[in-house]
Each structure stands twice: as structure tokens, then as C-alpha cells.
Amino acid sequence: MLTAREIMTTEVVTVTTETSLKDLASKFVETRYSNMPVVDDDGKLLGVISETDLVEQQKPLHIPTVMALFEGVFYLDSEKSFKEQVDRITATTVGELCNRTPVTCSPNATIREIAALMSRHKVHLLPVVENSEMIGVVARLDLIRTMED
Secondary structure (H helix, E strand, O other): OOEHHHHOEOOOOOEOOOOEHHHHHHHHHHHOOOEEEEEOOOOOEEEEEEHHHHHHHOOOOOOOOEEEEOOEEEEOOOHHHHHHHHHHHOOOEHHHHOEOOOOOEOOOOEHHHHHHHHHHHOOOEEEEEEOOEEEEEEEHHHHHHHOOO
16 A cells, blocks of 8 residues: 555645745745645744635634623633634734644555545645654645546
8 A cells, every 4th residue: 555655745845934924825826735834944844834724814703702790701702712813813924823733644654544634633734754854745636646546
């Protein structure tokens, strides 16, 4: 059975945490990719950013419901959730918006294991990591190409 090493893309287009969201949008349009790994200056994987992250940034802000009781104010929704929403809509760089806990796979992961990871975690791109270093990526299209054979 084919493995990640055999189907991965090794020339990976990446962005950094300092990349502006405007530049990211341009990169998505230019490359026609929908996901990109986020790396530091040494190429170390820090996260993944997707077109969905940019689209969701534009969602309306949900103002939490509060209740006043004995001169106190109680949030009926999570304050943390509200703060995360505010942080998301005010983000200006990739580092403020990207997923910092990306799902990854090893180069020896089979296409069935890769498909299971993508499905379970609802991701379209898996960085392939070996010895703590990203050596490539597997996208959904890479899996679909294996079905042509």
C-alpha cells in the first residue's frame, strides 16, 4: 500500500506567522491552494492556515448573553469563547489566525491512515513530519490521485 512518502508534495508553499492576511489571501489566489503550513524562519512547522480560517474571520460576532443578579454580571455564554471570537475577527497576521496544533502524519503512514486522519479531524492538508522536521505535505488531491491508478 502507498505511503505518505510516496504521494507527498516536497516542494511546499509556506507562510510565516508574520505574513499579513492580505498577503495570505493573495497567495491562496495565486497558487490555488486552500491550505498552507505555517513555519518559522528555520522552516520548523508551527501550524496550518486555510481558506476556511479567512472566511470564518468574516463571520458576525456573537455577543454573549449576560444576566445581572445582585449587582453582579454573569455571562451565560463562555467569556473565553467571546474573547476567541474577538481575537479572530481582529487578526491581521497568519500567526493570530492559524491552527497552532496541526494534525500531522509520518512518512510511513498508509493512504488509509491518512484518509482516516483527514476525515476524523476534518482537515484537507497533512504536514508529513519526520524527526520533528516537516519533509512534505499530503493534500486530499494527493489521495484522490492515487485512485486514478
